Amino acid sequence: MDRIRNFSIIAHIDHGKSTLSDRLIQATGVVSARDFRDQILDNMDIERERGITIKSQTICLPYTAADGVNYQLNLIDTPGHVDFTYEVSRALASCEGALLLVDASQGVEAQTIANMYLAVDHNLEIIPVINKIDLPSADIDMVRNQISEDLGLDPEAAILCSAKENIGIDAMLEVIVKRFRPPTGDPEAPLRSLIFDSHYDAYRGTIIHIRVFDGTVRPGDEILFMATGARHVVEEVGIFQLTRIPRDYLSAGSVGYVISGIKTVDETRCGDTVTLKNRPCAGPLPGFKETKPVVFSSLYPVASDDYPELAAALEKLKLNDASLIYEKDFSTALGFGFRCGFLGLLHLEVVQERLEREYDLSLILTAPSVEYHLILKDGETMVIDNPAVYPDPMKIEKALEPFIKASIMVPDKYMGPVMSLCLERRGINTNYQYFSSNRMEMIFELPLGEVIYDFYDKLKSVTQGYGSFDYELIDYRETDLSKVDILVNGERVDALSQLVHRDRAVERAKFACEKLKDEIPRQMFKIAIQGAIGAKIISRQTISPFRKDVTAKCYGGDITRKRKLLEKQKKGKKRMKMVGDVMIPQSAFLSVLKSKD
Numbered sequence: 364m365d366r367i368r369n370f371s372i373i374a375h376i377d378h379g380k381s382t383l384s385d386r387l388i389q390a391t392g393v394v395s396a397r398d399f400r401d402q403i404l405d406n407m408d409i410e411r412e413r414g415i416t417i418k419s420q421t422i423c424l425p426y427t428a429a430d431g432v433n434y435q436l437n438l439i440d441t442p443g444h445v446d447f448t449y450e451v452s453r454a455l456a457s458c459e460g461a462l463l464l465v466d467a468s469q470g471v472e473a474q475t476i477a478n479m480y481l482a483v484d485h486n487l488e489i490i491p492v493i494n495k496i497d498l499p500s501a502d503i504d505m506v507r508n509q510i511s512e513d514l515g516l517d518p519e520a521a522i523l524c525s526a527k528e529n530i531g532i533d534a535m536l537e538v539i540v541k542r543f544r545p546p547t548g549d550p551e552a553p554l555r556s557l558i559f560d561s562h563y564d565a566y567r568g569t570i571i572h573i574r575v576f577d578g579t580v581r582p583g584d585e586i587l588f589m590a591t592g593a594r595h596v597v598e599e600v601g602i603f604q605l606t607r608i609p610r611d612y613l614s615a616g617s618v619g620y621v622i623s624g625i626k627t628v629d630e631t632r633c634g635d636t637v638t639l640k641n642r643p644c645a646g647p648l649p650g651f652k653e654t655k656p657v658v659f660s661s662l663y664p665v666a667s668d669d670y671p672e673l674a675a676a677l678e679k680l681k682l683n684d685a686s687l688i689y690e691k692d693f694s695t696a697l698g699f700g701f702r703c704g705f706l707g708l709l710h711l712e713v714v715q716e717r718l719e720r721e722y723d724l725s726l727i728l729t730a731p732s733v734e735y736h737l738i739l740k741d742g743e744t745m746v747i748d749n750p751a752v753y754p755d756p757m758k759i760e761k762a763l764e765p766f767i768k769a770s771i772m773v774p775d776k777y778m779g780p781v782m783s784l785c786l787e788r789r790g791i792n793t794n795y796q797y798f799s800s801n802r803m804e805m806i807f808e809l810p811l812g813e814v815i816y817d818f819y820d821k822l823k824s825v826t827q828g829y830g831s832f833d834y835e836l837i838d839y840r841e842t843d844l845s846k847v848d849i850l851v852n853g854e855r856v857d858a859l860s861q862l863v864h865r866d867r868a869v870e871r872a873k874f875a876c877e878k879l880k881d882e883i884p885r886q887m888f889k890i891a892i893q894g895a896i897g898a899k900i901i902s903r904q905t906i907s908p909f910r911k912d913v914t915a916k917c918y919g920g921d922i923t924r925k926r927k928l929l930e931k932q933k934k935g936k937k938r939m940k941m942v943g944d945v946m947i948p949q950s951a952f953l954s955v956l957k958s959k960d
Contacts, residue, residue, distance in 0.1 A: 377466075426437040553642045571620065580612065764810050771830060781825060782827075868901060
């Protein structure tokens with residue numbers, strides 16, 4: 364155990380985690396130059412294109428130190444986005460140390476601080492690393508100052524490196540083996556190990572990624588999952604390199620995988636404790652919680668014939684993504700689909716993109732919404748995330764909506780626009796503090812329903828890309844909730860209904876009506892597009908009809924001849940409107956979801 368080091372790399376988005384992982388893998392000789400590719404740990408095309416890590420990865424790096432001692436370095440790579448914070452916390456619970464990466468030109472940002480606090484909560488040794496020192500805009504003294512003032516870490520202990528140019532990597536490996544403490548635990552004690560991730564293999568079933576704290580696990584052992592109560596017989600154990608390397612056993616201090624013929628990812632919940640059925644440990648490891656969806660949206664196939672394909676695709680995607688939750692849904696406008704729950708907007712985008720690419724589906728999404736708690740007049744509490752099941756307002760005593768604590772880090776010259784944006788979204792400014800002469804952190808309490816719509820895009824826009832944003836759910840608070848319905852030609856389109864705060868209802872309804880007016884094609888009759896709360900119309904747009912020149916065949920004669928033809932046309936259009944069915948194109952549904960320019 365003295366020769367094992369378990370560590371993680373944590374950072375804000377786009378500070379170079381994946382590139383640094385690549386350099387560490389190359390430096391330890393795990394992969395040959397011929398087989399190497401950039402972002403080698405990122406398996407999905409979306410990860411590689413967007414340059415983000417969505418699924419955490421693990422790799423065992425053999426390293427011979429300067430004094431000739433051989434070490435085993437277990438690197439647990441983590442996602443950087445706020446949607447996957449729980450995954451990051453479980454990965455950190457499996458480590459003894461963390462490399463905290465800071466961009467030499469961007470400096471300390473919101474998720475740098477959030478991730479550092481996560482590491483401190485798990486009592487990890489933190490080593491600051493200043494990356495991208497080769498950039499012309501790099502300001503190392505400024506970043507050292509931020510590491511000291513914002514993070515409270517020793518700036519002189521920071522490692523200077525450029526992962527892209529392979530500068531400082533050898534020094535970093537030496538620091539890892541010297542400064543990170545080896546794992547502790549008793550190999551002879553009852554098995555106590557943590558599931559920090561899992562993935563699905565088409566041939567072997569679900570493969571769980573575990574960190575063993577006490578005891579030993581071998582093929583043939585019967586294991587017990589303490590949160591789910593599931594029992595399985597171990598078929599294979601081993602360690603991760605670029606491929607799975609089988610081992611005879613995994614003992615205290617090790618990080619590796621266990622294969623035991625598990626058919627679904629549902630049984631292997633992140634944060635669960637694995638022990639032996641015949642010799643269980645005293646209690647589960649602390650910190651386990653169920654991952655709960657925060658954002659809800661309905662997915663419908665553009666062609667109703669594709670519904671079976673969508674059902675099969677979601678089932679397969681669920682095998683690799685246990686946090687995705689879905690159930691059957693129906694819309695009179697769009698037909699059969701699924702109501703899905705996501706960890707956040709990035710998670711929603713990733714799922715949508717994977718369904719469209721990997722399974723060749725064309726999808727329509729409804730407006731994302733959050734989970735509201737309604738207290739009815741008869742004392743019953745109702746939890747809803749779908750406007751379709753919103754009850755009669757006369758039955759509702761009060762409505763509660765989720766609030767978040769948002770930490771926004773910006774250069775101080777953007778304080779005014781950020782303040783205006785947050786107050787416009789019903790935010791409450793609780794605190795702000797300066798980290799340096801021109802950088803500040805602003806803390807707001809915001810309704811989650813206002814954030815999921817287009818808040819992040821607007822924040823990036825008003826701060827010219829310099830604003831960084833991190834949030835956590837805090838509680839539910841009373842709100843004045845309304846259901847905005849959109850009517851096309853007098854018919855309610857349920858897929859366009861939204862639950863919004865009453866103060867924003869008119870604005871949202873106007874925006875939706877204007878967008879639909881641009882997207883719905885003209886007909887031979889007049890089309891009314893209306894936004895309504897209950898029976899009250901709060902906005903309206905009208906699509907003018909095409910007009911056929913019926914008087915063209917009149918050559919001279921009295922005006923009454925022309926008037927007679929126009930009256931006949933008018934009656935025909937009235938009858939046409941009564942039976943006319945308006946086709947709403949797919950682009951119209953998507954346009955309503957887009958933010959204002």
